[in-house]
Amino acid sequence: MTRRKKNAPYRVGMRLPDKLPKKTLEFMKNAVTPPQVYELVARVKAVEERSKRESERAEAIATPDKHTYQVTWSEEDGEYAGLCVEFTNLRHLAKTPVEALAGIRGLVKDVEAELLRNGVPPGQSTGSRGLSGF
Structure with missing residues (x-):
């Protein structure tokens, strides 16, 4: 496996996290540098976590x-x-x-x-x- 430069963009075929939407993965593979990938993954996880907390609160309040x-x-x-x-x-x-x-x-x-x-x-x-x- 060849090493790539620190801020070189991801190339097709490089390993990325599996649990992201396909469009997001394609975007990352073609246009994003590694630090940006980690930032995007962290943002996606934060949004998912916030959404989960909000839905749990809404369910707790809406339950008769x-x-x-x-x-x-x-x-x-x-x-x-x-x-x-x-x-x-x-x-x-x-x-x-x-x-x-x-x-x-x-x-x-x-x-x-x-x-x-x-x-x-x-x-x-x-x-x-x-x-x-x-």
């Missing part, structure tokens, strides 16, 4: 739930606090309100699963209880 949640700013902690009305002892701190809501919902889901595993029925949600006094 029987509990009542609240997100508020905590001066004491300097972050947003996600709270659940039915589980008053739980809270999740996060930098953004969206992350706080997703975090508390995940925490409540985990606590309910643990309760069921131990044979303890989870508490009744506020929405399923009848209102009195009206």
Whole structure:
């Protein structure tokens, strides 16, 4: 195998990462120098990771739930606090309100699963209880 110059463009037949879109690989093979390839690969990975995190948050928020949640700013902690009305002892701190809501919902889901595993029925949600006094 011959060595190539430090900033020489990729030539057809050189080995590149396999998990990139075909058009991106073709572009890299024909027009990009090695430092640029590494930068492009890092950017693609960062975008994929950000997209995965955002879809997980959106899924956590969009999933129907029987509990009542609240997100508020905590001066004491300097972050947003996600709270659940039915589980008053739980809270999740996060930098953004969206992350706080997703975090508390995940925490409540985990606590309910643990309760069921131990044979303890989870508490009744506020929405399923009848209102009195009206």
